[in-house]
Each structure stands twice: as structure tokens, then as C-alpha cells.
Amino acid sequence: MDFTPTDDRRMLADTLNRFLTDRYDHDTRMKIAGSEIGWSAELWAEMAELGLIGALFAEDEGGFGGHGFDIALIFEGLGRALVVEPFHGALAARALPADQREEVIAGALIPAFAHSEPGTSFAQDRLRTTVTDGKLSGTKVAVAQAEAAHIFIVSAQDSDGPALFMVNAEHANLTAYPLFDGGRGADVTFDDAPATRLSAPLDTVLNRALLALSAEALGIMERCKDTTVDYLKTRRQFGIPLSKFQALQHRAVDMVTEIEQTRSAVINAAHHLGGPGASKYAAAAKYTAAATGRMISEEAIQLHGGIAMTWEYDLAHAAKRLTMTAQIMGDEDVHLRRFPAL
Amino acid sequence: MNLNFTPEQEAFRAEVQEWLADNLSARLADKVRTSKHLTKQDMEEWHAKLNAKGWLANHWPVEHGGPGWDPVQRFIFEHECALAHAPRVVPFGVNMLGPVLLKYGTDEQKAHYLPRILDGTDWWCQGYSEPGAGSDLASLKTAAVREGDHYVVNGQKTWTTLGQHADWIFCLVRTSKEGKPQEGISFLLIDMNTAGIEVRPIYLLDGDHEVNEVWFTDVKVPAENLVGTENMGWTIAKYLLTYERTGIAGVGFSTAALAELKRVVAQTEKADDPLFAARVAKVDIALENMKTTNLRVLAAAAGGGAPGAESSILKVKGTEIRQEINALFLRAMGPQAQPFISEALEDGFNGPETGPDGAAYAAKDYFNNRKLSIFGGSNEIQKNIVSKAMLGM
Numbered sequence: 001m002d003f004t005p006t007d008d009r010r011m012l013a014d015t016l017n018r019f020l021t022d023r024y025d026h027d028t029r030m031k032i033a034g035s036e037i038g039w040s041a042e043l044w045a046e047m048a049e050l051g052l053i054g055a056l057f058a059e060d061e062g063g064f065g066g067h068g069f070d071i072a073l074i075f076e077g078l079g080r081a082l083v084v085e086p087f088h089g090a091l092a093a094r095a096l097p098a099d100q101r102e103e104v105i106a107g108a109l110i111p112a113f114a115h116s117e118p119g120t121s122f123a124q125d126r127l128r129t130t131v132t133d134g135k136l137s138g139t140k141v142a143v144a145q146a147e148a149a150h151i152f153i154v155s156a157q158d159s160d161g162p163a164l165f166m167v168n169a170e171h172a173n174l175t176a177y178p179l180f181d182g183g184r185g186a187d188v189t190f191d192d193a194p195a196t197r198l199s200a201p202l203d204t205v206l207n208r209a210l211l212a213l214s215a216e217a218l219g220i221m222e223r224c225k226d227t228t229v230d231y232l233k234t235r236r237q238f239g240i241p242l243s244k245f246q247a248l249q250h251r252a253v254d255m256v257t258e259i260e261q262t263r264s265a266v267i268n269a270a271h272h273l274g275g276p277g278a279s280k281y282a283a284a285a286k287y288t289a290a291a292t293g294r295m296i297s298e299e300a301i302q303l304h305g306g307i308a309m310t311w312e313y314d315l316a317h318a319a320k321r322l323t324m325t326a327q328i329m330g331d332e333d334v335h336l337r338r339f340p341a342l
Numbered sequence: 343m344n345l346n347f348t349p350e351q352e353a354f355r356a357e358v359q360e361w362l363a364d365n366l367s368a369r370l371a372d373k374v375r376t377s378k379h380l381t382k383q384d385m386e387e388w389h390a391k392l393n394a395k396g397w398l399a400n401h402w403p404v405e406h407g408g409p410g411w412d413p414v415q416r417f418i419f420e421h422e423c424a425l426a427h428a429p430r431v432v433p434f435g436v437n438m439l440g441p442v443l444l445k446y447g448t449d450e451q452k453a454h455y456l457p458r459i460l461d462g463t464d465w466w467c468q469g470y471s472e473p474g475a476g477s478d479l480a481s482l483k484t485a486a487v488r489e490g491d492h493y494v495v496n497g498q499k500t501w502t503t504l505g506q507h508a509d510w511i512f513c514l515v516r517t518s519k520e521g522k523p524q525e526g527i528s529f530l531l532i533d534m535n536t537a538g539i540e541v542r543p544i545y546l547l548d549g550d551h552e553v554n555e556v557w558f559t560d561v562k563v564p565a566e567n568l569v570g571t572e573n574m575g576w577t578i579a580k581y582l583l584t585y586e587r588t589g590i591a592g593v594g595f596s597t598a599a600l601a602e603l604k605r606v607v608a609q610t611e612k613a614d615d616p617l618f619a620a621r622v623a624k625v626d627i628a629l630e631n632m633k634t635t636n637l638r639v640l641a642a643a644a645g646g647g648a649p650g651a652e653s654s655i656l657k658v659k660g661t662e663i664r665q666e667i668n669a670l671f672l673r674a675m676g677p678q679a680q681p682f683i684s685e686a687l688e689d690g691f692n693g694p695e696t697g698p699d700g701a702a703y704a705a706k707d708y709f710n711n712r713k714l715s716i717f718g719g720s721n722e723i724q725k726n727i728v729s730k731a732m733l734g735m
Binding site: 233246 | 627
């Protein structure tokens, strides 16, 4: 049992945090997130250059990390900075053939992961997207950064059951839109699109996605908590700082307690990723992150008061992204329902 | 970063399990599992077994009879004991007074009292709370006035757990009214057989006699029974509150109770109720998370970090989890939680069984464990501590 990060991971965390501090401050993020394309090709290239994509993959996959703890570390940092670039799509590239995956790691090829469908945010066994004779048809919703994608990694049913398929972007019909929490997404329809069946089992990619979303949520929670505690110490009413009111102190402590529990849930999921407990602990992490995420987002806004209702105040954007991480790939109920059988 | 225990730690766990299998009697384990009333003899029997093995005072230094374990070993030991349904070690002598004497006691006090704690000669109880001093402990009024070579103690302590069995009581007493209330408190050891002490039972809401009032009327206490110096009692009390408490989250107890809950639910109408399944899954996940939170705090402590306010988080969340499991257990019994048959919780009860397994003690466990969020610094006090120490609020 050891909770200290390895030297390699400590260096990776330093690299990530230095880059995000220097190059991805809140104003920059808001410009990127609200821009016409909703991401930055320039920063994406820099992040690939720094190895932030490569860290998501094992050495035999062409990367230099790929452990659950690498994925958790990267996404926690991305969460804290509210990064909108297409990391979730890149993470799913584990399912791709080696040559494409290496292009993804280099930042040249951008995949989007298309899983949720109208009415099914997570369910693997109720997919209505189907593949027959190598042709994929169906609709996926709210696919993150779909317009940026060169290829789509798509979950679908064929005669052997649910699996992952690769479809080139030229065969995807997009209805694109800006996202409530920044960046862009699209509903994507495929109509007899030529599709290549990928060998990676669907659940291994889903478990990685659940871990990444939970870790991202954790990073945002920490940011929300820090901002809130700072504000409580600064803002004065009735002649004293808000931080002196016990009702508010206890609510802040409840936030800290649940965030620590979420950190433990992410550690559990990272530890078990790739092992027999992977699905169980990924579900537990997503449940915990979704339930806690909503609490943190709502409490952070409430404890601030009116200022957190404004576009100008950065907490509001963190709260929005935190809330949306819970909506994606199954909310707390979806994963609570799955948990007992896992 | 690695959640696995080391091979050495796993070997230690196996050693503990094997020892428990050989030394924890089925009679005692069954009494604990089914929340039967433990007698003084039951508790002394268990202490004696642990002491014979050298595992009773598991956080004392080796030279005073401790086994030399690190925090992780202590956690493993306490966890395995809970899973095996071993009786709790009565904490007052071993876990509370012991560490205080080790840090603040004179050589004479250590030499006299520590061996008697280990061999069971002295049964200790704790004299902290008073009718007017609960969460606001520093407002305590029980007075000790120095007269020559002794103190004269007058006042009243309350919530004195198992005081009816005790030979000695360690007390916080007021020795000065100068300055802040915290500055006039001393830590005094008092023989329960001294003239002027009266113990009166308090019956709890489950009908049990677990706690007491202890009244002091002109009780003469030798001055050498003072621990530390006069008026440093608050420092000692605070030391005990932040003293490393590896088991404060009760993860082992919760794990055992959750397993019982899942087993028993299968016999009830809740077996195929999805709403109930969701409630169980929620607390199951919270407990899985808490196991790791607890280990993280332990690892920080083992690495030299002081687990101060973090143990308050463990206490708050850990007790909430335990209480929720008790509440679900009670609810699983439905109307069959109602029979109130005290004899059913005694050895050798041969009356008719009413309800599913656990019906006899579901309500008792639920109501009795409401204390968890009240004692040892209420959960609200714990939140005050976290707010101040971790958040600087």
C-alpha cells in the first residue's frame, strides 16, 4: 500500500500543471471554449508535444503511461483547468489499430468517442446503432468535439453483440452546436457508413471513460471548493467574514469530506482498471463523482450567493462543466443500479 | 501509488486471522455478532487472551508491552478483529489513559499503572463530561482543591461508560478559575473505592445499563495522582483527542455489519425491492470509498504526517456510514423489529425466536449507535475542527 506518486508521475503532474498554469488560464480557456471551433489546434499540438496524450497509453500501445493512475492524474488536471480539447476521444484510441493510435498520440489524428444515444446514456446492451455487412447505422448524441474529429470510435451492435467500430468522419452527418459548459458537440448520424470492427472489448474502453470523467470531475470539485473557501474568507456581511458563520463552515466541511471520498473512489477505480474489479470500481467512481459533483456544484454556487450566478465569475463555468460530467456516460442512478451485480 | 498491501502485511493479516481462529471462542464471537450483552467477565476474558499474546496495547512502545506495530498493522489487526466479531477492547485504560501516562506520566506512575492496565488489575473509566459540560468540555466545574498532600474533589461526572465495573477513574477537574476556562483544568487519577464517590446508573433508550453518573463529595485524592502539572489537563485532553486513532472510522465494524445486512435482507420482503437495493448500494459504495480514505490517512501518518483534522473526517463519515447500515438493518426487519425481549440478548436464551435473524437486536443496535455521532466529540464539533484546522475558516 503506497499513496505516494512515482517520480515519473510526479514529473508528469508538474509538466501538466505548469503548462495549464502558463498557457491555459481562465481567460484563455473562455476564449477557446466560446470560439467558433470550440477548441485550440495550437494548444492541442503543444499538449501532444508535451506527452499529455502519450501518457494515456502504455508502452506497448505507443505511449509511456496508460495505467489507471496516469489517466486519473491527467484528467484531474484537465478538469481543474476546464480543458475543452478532445482528450476523451483520444483516450478511446486504445481501441484503434496501432498505426492510427500512434497518430493520435502525436496529435495528428483526432478521434471522437460516440457512445450515448437518444434515451440511452450508458447502456451497452440496448444500443440501437447496428452494423450489418460492415455498414453502420444509427444516431449518437452530444458527441464531444465531433467537428474536430477525423475518425469516430462508435459503439454498436452487430450479430455478435455490442462492440466498437471505427468510422471515417466523411461518413458522419453532424448536427453541431455549442455546449452549455463550453466547447462544441454534435449529434451524429451514420447511414450505412463503412465501419471497421475493432478488437478491443467495449467495456474496457467504457471503464477508461468512466475513470477519466470521474477524475475530471474530481479536479473541478477541488477547484470549486478552493474558490468557495477563499470567497467565504474574503466576503464580509454583518461586519464579519462569511467564513465565521458555523452554518457555512459545516457546509464547507461537508464538501471537503465528500471530495475526499470521491478521491478515494477515483483511486479505487484507477487501481482496479484492467483487472477483474474494473467495472465494479469504475461504476462506484462514476456514481460517487456524479452524486458528489452535483452537491459541490450546487453548494459552491449557494455559498457564494449572487456573484456565482454571473458569466463573468469563473466558478460558474466550473460548476457547469462539473454538472455536465455527471450527465455524460450515465448519471449516479445509472451506475448505482449497475453496482450490486458487478 | 498502489492499493495492494505488501506481502509482509498480507502475511501479518494471515497471522492475525489464524490467531483469531484459535483464540476467539465461538461463544464470544456469536455474542458479538448477535449484539448480545457482554458481561464484565466476557470483556476480561478477551483482554486476557490479547494480553497473553502481547497484542492488547497494540500502540504502546515495545518496552511497555506493545507489539511494535506500525499504523497499517494496527489497522489490519483492528479490521480483522471486527470481521471476526471479536469484542471491542475496552478503550479507557489501554487506548486512553495508557498513551496519556506514556507521554505525561512520571516514571513512578508508568511503572505502577501500565502493568495493571495490561493484566486487568485495574478497570478504568473516563471522567470528562458533566451535566453542564458536553461539547463545551472546557466549562467543566468538578473542583479539585489542594489541601496539603491531597486534593479534595467535589462535583459530578456523567456518561461514564462501564463505570459500574471500574476500579479507577481518570478525571478532568477544575483546579483554577483564573484565565480562560481551558487554563484551569487538571488531569487526576481517582480510586473509585475512595469515600465520597457514588455511582448511579443511567439507563439508555434501549434499556441497557452502559453509562453512569459519578458523584464526588469531599473525595480525598493523593496529590501524586496528578498527571502532568497542575492546570495542564486541557493540553493532555487535546493530546488524546488528536492521538492517532486508526480505527476511528469503524471500517471493520461497518464491513461486518454490511455483510450481515446483505445476508439477512435475503430473508425479508426487501430482498427484491429495487429501492432498498439502491440504499444498500449507496452505503456499500460509501464504505468502499471510506476504506481507501482511511488507508490514505494512515499512510500519511505512517509517512510522518500527523493525522489531526483528517481523523475528524474519518469520524464523521465513518459514523454516518455505520449508522446508515444500522438504519437499513432496522428497516429490513419491518414490523418485526418491535418485540422488546431483553432476555433474548442474554446468554442461553431459549425462548421463541421472533422474526428473521437479527430481529432481536436490530432496534437496539440502531438506537444504541445513535451515540456514535454524539460521543468522542460530536460530529458537529468534528466539523468545527476540520473547518478551523484544514480550511482555516
